[in-house]
Amino acid sequence: EDQVTQSPEALRLQEGESSSLNCSYTVSGLRGLFWYRQDPGKGPEFLFTLYSAGEEKEKERLKATLTKKESFLHITAPKPEDSATYLCAVHQQGAQKLVFGQGTRLTINP
Amino acid sequence: DGGITQSPKYLFRKEGQNVTLSCEQNLNHDAMYWYRQDPGQGLRLIYYSQIVNDFQKGDIAEGYSVSREKKESFPLTVTSAQKNPTAFYLCASSIVAGVSNEQFFGPGTRLTVL
Numbered sequence: 001e002d003q004v005t006q007s008p009e010a011l012r013l014q015e016g017e018s019s020s021l022n023c024s025y026t027v028s029g030l031r032g033l034f035w036y037r038q039d040p041g042k043g044p045e046f047l048f049t050l051y052s053a054g055e056e057k058e059k060e061r062l063k064a065t066l067t068k069k070e071s072f073l074h075i076t077a078p079k080p081e082d083s084a085t086y087l088c089a090v091h092q093q094g095a096q097k098l099v100f101g102q103g104t105r106l107t108i109n110p
Numbered sequence: 111d112g113g114i115t116q117s118p119k120y121l122f123r124k125e126g127q128n129v130t131l132s133c134e135q136n137l138n139h140d141a142m143y144w145y146r147q148d149p150g151q152g153l154r155l156i157y158y159s160q161i162v163n164d165f166q167k168g169d170i171a172e173g174y175s176v177s178r179e180k181k182e183s184f185p186l187t188v189t190s191a192q193k194n195p196t197a198f199y200l201c202a203s204s205i206v207a208g209v210s211n212e213q214f215f216g217p218g219t220r221l222t223v224l
Binding site for chain 1 (some may be wrong): 114116143150151152153154155158160166169198200202212213214215216217218221
């Protein structure tokens with residue numbers, strides 16, 4: 001069965017302390033991998049799409065990378081406003097839907 | 111401003127009642143989706159529609175129904191057959207279903223059964 005697993009479930013960092021979130025997937029034929037940010041009580045906000053191994057995308061303090069089995073969301077020198085749940089989702093070739101991971105809840109302490 | 115709107119933001123339902131959640135988009139997207147989000151779980155797909163007057167069941171369609179009479183609108187009805195409807199419901203849209211275009215989400219509706 002296709003699976004998307006995110007780790008860790010929760011991560012607490014100090015402001016300025018860089019780290020990475022992981023999204024590992026087991027699908028045959030990746031069509032695209034998506035990262036979203038979700039604030040409490042709100043809908044997910046689109047961040048990045050990655051299509052092939054080796055691809056990287058950056059936005060402010062966030063950088064997403066992709067290998068054949070996993071994606072990393074690197075956060076550099078985070079600020080408290082980066083606190084949120086980060087979701088990844090994969091789109092398999094031939095499928096009509098995205099499969100979402102359970103998310104990583106990130107807290108940045110000032 | 112282009113975007114997706116959902117209403118109401120909060121909804122309370124009594125046992126045995128049907129309720130309808132609204133989703134409207136002005137992005138001119140062909141595909142629309144309904145997801146359910148429960149604490150500690152990822153988003154689960156309820157229904158999706160690739161084109162007007164057509165829709166398909168997702169992973170957890172039992173107890174739900176949808177319609178797609180207009181491109182802009184994709185309402186979700188939570189019927190009394192849904193045994194555990196308390197959840198956060200999210201509507202999304204994308205340019206074309208099946209092509210790896212990103213999905214954009216509305217602000218969500220929180221449904222509580224009293």
